[in-house]
Every structure is written in structure tokens, then in C-alpha cells.
Amino acid sequence: MNKVYPSAAAALEGLLHDGMLIASGGFGLCGIPELLIAAIRDSGVKGLTVASNNAGVDGFGLGQLLETRQVKKMISSYVGENAEFMRQYRSGELELEFNPQGTLAERMRAGGAGIPGFYTATGVGTVIAEGKEHHDFDGRTYILERGIVADLAIVKAWRADPSGNLVFRKTARNFNVPAATCGKTCVVEVEEVVPLGSLDPDKIHLPGIYVHRIIVGTHEKRIENRTVRKKEAV
Amino acid sequence: MAEETKGWDRNGMAARAALELRDGTYVNLGIGIPTLVSNYIPKGVNVTLQSENGMLGMGPFPYEGEEDPDLINAGKQTITELPQTAYFDSAQSFAMIRGGKIAMAILGAMEVAENGDLANWMIPGKLVKGMGGAMDLVAGVGRVVVVMDHTSKHGESKVLKACTLPLTGKGVVDRIISNLGVLDVGHKGLHIVELAPGVTEEELRAATEATIVG
Numbered sequence: 001m002n003k004v005y006p007s008a009a010a011a012l013e014g015l016l017h018d019g020m021l022i023a024s025g026g027f028g029l030c031g032i033p034e035l036l037i038a039a040i041r042d043s044g045v046k047g048l049t050v051a052s053n054n055a056g057v058d059g060f061g062l063g064q065l066l067e068t069r070q071v072k073k074m075i076s077s078y079v080g081e082n083a084e085f086m087r088q089y090r091s092g093e094l095e096l097e098f099n100p101q102g103t104l105a106e107r108m109r110a111g112g113a114g115i116p117g118f119y120t121a122t123g124v125g126t127v128i129a130e131g132k133e134h135h136d137f138d139g140r141t142y143i144l145e146r147g148i149v150a151d152l153a154i155v156k157a158w159r160a161d162p163s164g165n166l167v168f169r170k171t172a173r174n175f176n177v178p179a180a181t182c183g184k185t186c187v188v189e190v191e192e193v194v195p196l197g198s199l200d201p202d203k204i205h206l207p208g209i210y211v212h213r214i215i216v217g218t219h220e221k222r223i224e225n226r227t228v229r230k231k232e233a234v
Numbered sequence: 235m236a237e238e239t240k241g242w243d244r245n246g247m248a249a250r251a252a253l254e255l256r257d258g259t260y261v262n263l264g265i266g267i268p269t270l271v272s273n274y275i276p277k278g279v280n281v282t283l284q285s286e287n288g289m290l291g292m293g294p295f296p297y298e299g300e301e302d303p304d305l306i307n308a309g310k311q312t313i314t315e316l317p318q319t320a321y322f323d324s325a326q327s328f329a330m331i332r333g334g335k336i337a338m339a340i341l342g343a344m345e346v347a348e349n350g351d352l353a354n355w356m357i358p359g360k361l362v363k364g365m366g367g368a369m370d371l372v373a374g375v376g377r378v379v380v381v382m383d384h385t386s387k388h389g390e391s392k393v394l395k396a397c398t399l400p401l402t403g404k405g406v407v408d409r410i411i412s413n414l415g416v417l418d419v420g421h422k423g424l425h426i427v428e429l430a431p432g433v434t435e436e437e438l439r440a441a442t443e444a445t446i447v448g
Contacts, residue, residue: 121373173288223312
């Protein structure tokens with residue numbers, strides 16, 4: 001089985017339509033599917049709802065889709081790094097549904113695992129709980145949160161084999177795993193496609209059953225907050 | 235002006251908060267002053283720091299030129315790994331938080347109330363960045379310690395009878411470490427645990443709107 005496509009545009013062929021729900025991996029700018037986001041921008045598809053922990057920065061990552069007004073609504077936990085986002089949100093051009101970070105991750109995981117909803121104590125007594133079903137278990141109150149099933153998941157991994165088995169690198173794994181599982185279709189961009197048999201089957205982070213199409217490319221991997229220490233004097 | 239130099243500064247609060255760490259536990263440190271706590275971990279206390287973007291065993295900032303864009307903390311700062319480091323995805327990360335496996339979180343606060351309510355994520359009309367993982371942390375970890383300035387720039391108390399800002403969690407704070415001292419959240423109000431150097435009990439009480447019961 002070979003799931004590798006020649007380009008991001010080819011891999012997205014037939015998968016995009018106006019008003020769709022896209023789940024995206026990444027945390028901040030770490031492990032974001034930057035090539036697929038650029039290709040979605042170029043496709044001109046609009047009215048998107050995007051479930052992603054963050055919304056990129058101005059001009060990079062999901063910020064590119066905000067600049068072109070292709071996004072109708074974001075489902076995110078933290079959007080503080082994007083001035084254009086705040087402008088559109090304040091003017092009412094962009095809808096925003098805040099989800100606590102763990103609730104967003106679990107909504108994706110649950111959606112991908114065939115679980116339509118789950119109870120969590122996160123957000124009880126806050127604005128997040130408003131309008132949601134409350135239920136007590138063993139003396140503690142929980143709220144019902146819904147699983148997310150996305151029309152399309154876009155994900156960045158480090159390595160793939162042609163069957164779609166994926167390996168991530170360090171903290172770039174983040175939302176890529178839950179996002180991948182919740183997509184009806186999942187397209188993955190990787191830094192390297194390696195031959196079948198060269199990934200250790202015991203060290204696959206996401207099995208290929210969740211992955212439908214793969215592209216390989218060069219990633220900018222921009223650092224959002226470069227922080228270093230000085231070498232101690234010897 | 236002498237009053238302004240009383241008590242703990244940012245590093246003093248971080249050093250005091252570090253005394254809360256218990257050997258052999260897993261701990262999550264929030265952004266800001268809580269991040270500084272890792273500089274003051276007492277000798278002989280071994281804690282594993284969790285970063286909610288998907289890492290246990292967070293190491294120090296990298297040396298210049300050794301930054302790795304695939305290795306960041308929850309504040310999106312470049313960091314390094316340790317021999318005991320493990321990586322995982324966001325769902326797994328919050329499963330261990332929600333599941334009560336993290337002993338303690340040390341977080342910043344905009345307001346705390348005498349019943350343990352915490353507000354630290356939103357100022358309507360001004361600051362609308364999002365709660366990130368804060369709501370999950372305060373709902374899930376064993377113990378919540380907040381590190382904060384006791385009063386606003388205008389001298390108004392941030393330790394209140396009731397929070398005015400949207401809540402991060404209801405009745406979730408166990409201990410407050412401010413520039414003026416340490417307070418515990420009890421059943422009917424706050425208990426003074428400790429005064430910061432040079433701060434009198436009268437000064438702490440005067441800066442606190444919340445009920446202090448002991």
C-alpha cells in the first residue's frame with residue numbers, strides 16, 4: 001500500500017469543501033502542518049471551522065488562513081499570539097469557541113475512538129460549563145463534552161512509511177495524534193518517508209490505519225519563543 | 235516608598251514556592267513566576283516537571299545554537315530533555331492531569347477568592363487569549379498553589395471575598411503565595427501561614443479583602 005502523494009495540492013484533491021470542519025495538529029508553531037495549511041490557503045476553500053489548540057501567528061501557520069478570511073470559526077484553547085485573529089474576533093468577523101486544552105484534546109481523541117461524549121470536571125463552575133449537561137458521580141460534579149469528528153484532519157509527523165505508520169519527534173507530537181484520529185480523512189505531512197520495514201513496529205506512535213494520504217516536504221519549523229542560557233564559565 | 239521594598243520580589247516568591255515541592259512527585263509549573271520555581275528546587279528534592287504540551291522530565295533552556303524547534307514547553311519556549319524524559323501526545327498529557335497523577339500545579343493568578351475560586355485567564359473586553367490548560371490543571375491535579383502579587387498596581391486587593399473576573403476553577407486553590415506572605419484556603423476563610431520578610435500581620439490583613447479566619 002502506498003499512500004504517498006506528490007504534493008500537498010494533490011493530497012488534498014477532492015477533500016476540501018466550503019463550510020467544512022478541519023482538525024489540525026500542532027501546539028503553538030511546534031509540529032504544525034505548515035505545508036498543508038499553505039495548500040488549503042491556495043485552494044481558496046472558505047467558511048472553514050478549524051479545531052486547533054492555537055491559531056498560529058500573523059502570516060504563519062493558521063494565521064495564513066485568517067489573513068485570507070477563509071476561517072469562519074476557531075475551536076481553540078489559546079489564541080494570544082495572533083493580532084489579526086484578535087482584530088477579526090473583536091469585530092465579529094470570526095467566531096471563537098474556547099475549549100480547555102485537555103478538553104479539546106479529549107474531544108478529538110473521543111471522536112476518533114467512537115465516543116460521542118464524555119464527562120469531565122474541567123470547567124465546572126466556569127463559563128465553559130454554561131448550557132452543558134451536569135452530572136454527579138461519586139459526589140463530584142462533571143459536565144458532558146462532545147467528541148469531535150472532523151471532515152478532514154491535517155497533521156505533521158517526523159517520519160512515515162508508505163503504509164502511513166507515523167513517528168513523531170519530541171514535543172512536536174502534541175495534538176497531532178488526537179487530531180489525526182478524529183478525521184474522517186487524515187492527510188499527513190512528514191519530513192521523511194522511509195521504506196516499509198525500516199520503522200520498528202514497537203515504536204510506531206500512530207498506526208497507519210488512521211492515515212490516508214502522505215506528503216513529504218521541507219519544513220520551516222519556526223520557533224515562537226527562542227529562549228537560551230549562557231554557557232557557564234569554566 | 236519603603237513599603238514597596240518589603241516582602242518578596244518575583245524571585246523571592248518563586249523561591250518560597252519551591253519549598254512546596256515534595257521529593258519524588260510530578261509537578262506542573264505555569265507560565266511567568268511559576269516557571270522561575272525550577273531555579274530554586276531545594277537540594278535533595280527530586281521532582282519531575284510536566285509540560286502539558288506533551289513531556290515529562292523538562293530540562294533547562296538550551297545553550298545558544300542548540301535550540302530545537304521540536305522541543306518546547308507550554309510557554310512555547312525552547313527547552314531541553316533529561317535522561318528520564320518521556321514524550322507523549324496532548325490527549326495522554328491531559329489524561330495524566332485529569333486523572334490526578336500530577337501531585338501539584340504552581341500557577342499564576344489575577345484574582346483568588348476566600349473559597350478557593352481562581353481567576354487567571356480572562357479580562358472581559360481586554361485580555362481574551364484563552365485558558366490553555368489552566369482549567370484542566372486546577373480541576374485535575376492534587377494540590378493547587380498560586381503565586382501572585384497581593385494587590386494590583388493601583389493598590390487594590392487581588393485576594394478577594396469573591397472573584398470579579400471569569401473563573402478558571404471553583405474552589406480549587408489550596409495555598410496562596412504572594413509578595414506579602416503565604417495563606418491557606420480553609421473552610422470559612424483564609425489562614426495566615428507565613429509572613430514575607432519585613433511584612434507585618436496588619437499589613438497583610440490590610441492588603442487582603444478576603445476574610446482571614448486565622
